[in-house]
Amino acid sequence: KLEDLALLAEAYDQWLEEQHVHDDQALLDAATAALCQHRHPPSAADVPLDVAGLWLDGFAEMTPQEQELLTAMLPFCRQATLAFCLEDLPTDTPPWLSTWGLVGRTCHALHQRLAGHRDIDLEIVRLERAPARSRFTAEPALAHLETHWSRPLPFEGKPGNAVSLRTCATPEAEVVDAARTIREFVRGGGRYRETAVIMRALAPYQDTLRRVFQRYDIPFFLDARESVAHHPLAELTRAAARLLTHGWHHDDWFAALKTGLLPVNEADVDALENEALARGWGGERWLEPLRCPEDPDLASRLEKVRRRGVLPFLRLQKHLRPGGSPTGRELAVALHAFWRGLRVDQTLEAWAEGATARADALEGRTRPQVHRSVLDQMLDWLRDLAKAFPAEALPLRDWLPIIEAGLAGLSVGVIPPALDQVLVGAIDRSRNPDLRLAVVLGLNEGVFPATPPPAQLLNENDRAALTEEGVALGPDRRWRLGRERYYGYIACTRARERLVLTCARQDAQGRELNPSPFFSLIERLFPTRSDDGIETAEDWR
Structure with a gap:
C-alpha cells in the first residue's frame, strides 16, 4: 500500500515541478526552510525577522509541520508565550481517553522538540486556578462544572438558572427552544453578541437555524464557509x-x-x-x-x-x-x-x-x-x-x-461583521467571544461526541504498524474519542453566566436518539437541577 501511495506521490511531485507550482501543503515547509537558512546570519543586519513577541493559544493539536515552523520561528522572537489548556503538566504517555490527552500529547511533543534547541530558553509556567479572577465569579455552578469536568463531583446546592438540561422532540424543536431562550435573554437586557449557539457539526442544523432564527427576527452569523456553487x-x-x-x-x-x-x-x-x-x-x-x-x-x-x-x-x-x-x-x-x-x-x-x-x-x-x-x-x-x-x-x-x-x-470564507448578532458555529471551528449565554445543541449519542469517521487510505492496523516505526501520524480513533471529550469541555465552559444544553429524542427522520454521555456527566455534576425531563415542543406558528 505504501509503495502504491509513493508512486502516486512521486507522479504528483513531478507534475508540480513541471508546472513550476507548489502544493499549498508545502508552504509551511518552505517557510521553515527559509527561516532555518537565516538562523545564524553573519550580522544582525541580515536577520530576516525581529519579532518582539509571539503568542500562541487555542491549539489542541499541531502537525509536525506546524511544530517545525514554530521551532524555526522562535529564535527570531525576543519573547514568546505558548499557552495550552491542560489540567496537569504533560507526561510521556498521556491517557488517550482523558479530556486533556490529545492536548497533552501535543504539548509534550512540542516541549521535547524545543527543549533540545540551543537557541531557545524554555520555561514552563503553570497557571493555577484563581477563583477571584475567574470568569465564573458570579456563577459558582459554572465554576464547579469547569473544575470538575474530568472528575465529576456533585455540586453542593442548586445551580439555579446557570445550567439547564432540556430534552426536545426533534432537532428542529431544539432550534426553536434556542430561539426562545435567546429572545428571553435579550428581553432581559442581554445583547445578541453576548450569545452563541454551539454544536458539534453545523451542517445538520444549518438550514433549520436559518429558517427558525429568521422567523424569530434574531440576527445571526453562521460561522462556516459559504458555498458559491449556486452564486x-x-x-x-x-x-x-x-x-x-x-x-x-x-x-x-x-x-x-x-x-x-x-x-x-x-x-x-x-x-x-x-x-x-x-x-x-x-x-x-x-x-x-x-x-x-x-x-x-x-x-x-x-x-x-x-x-x-x-x-x-x-x-x-x-x-x-x-x-x-x-x-x-x-x-x-x-x-x-x-x-x-x-x-x-x-x-x-x-x-x-x-x-x-x-x-x-x-x-x-x-x-x-x-x-x-x-x-x-x-x-x-x-x-x-x-x-x-x-x-x-x-x-x-x-x-x-x-x-x-x-x-x-x-x-x-467570510469574517463576522462587527454587528450585534448571535454567533452560530461548530465547536471545532468557531472562536467564541466573551459570552454570557451559550446554547449547546445536539447532545446526543453519535452526534456530540461525534463518532470517529472510518479509515480511508490507512486503516487502524496500518497506522499502528507505522507508529511502531516512528512515523508521526495524526490521531487514531482512540485519540479522536479523547478529542471529543475536550470539545465537550470547551463547549460547556464558554459562557460566564448561563449554559443551556439540549438533546433530541428523535432525528429528522423519526429515528430514536439517545442522550449524549455529556448529558449524563452534567446530571452527575448537578443532581439537584429543577429542569430534569423537560419536553420542549415545536412552535408551529
Missing part, C-alpha cells in the same frame, strides 16, 4: 457551458438570463419566457430573429432582449477552438474573456455596495464579502483549470462534467 456567476458559467454543449435548451437559456449578469432586465426576461412558453420557442430558434406578426411592438422588444442575451455566448463560442475541442488553457482564457466582456467585476461590486447589513444579519449571510470574494475564487479556479489541463484538447461535452465538479466545490 449567479457560477450559474452563468455552468449555463454557458451547457448552452454551447446541448443546444440552447430552455432551462439553461433562462437560467443564464436570470443571473442578473447579462445586459437584460428582469421584467423583459419574464416577458420573453412567458412568450417562449406560449409559442414553443426553444433550441436553435434562439439564434434567429423573433417574429410576432400580430404584435410588432412586442416582437421588437423581445428581439432586443434576445439579441443582447445571445451575443455574449456567441462571442464565447468564437473564442473557443473552431472544432469545439479547446484545451484547458484555451477554455480558461475564453471564460475569462466572457466574464470581462460582461463586466462581471463591476456588477458584483455594485451588488456588494447595495447590500444592507441588517437584512444580511437577519438572513445569517454576509453577502458583501461573498460578492467581493467570489470573483477571486472563480479566477483561481480558472488558473487551476489552465494548469491542470494545459494541452488536453477535449470536446465541450467532455469539459462539462469537469466544469460542474469544479464549480460544485467552490466556497468562500
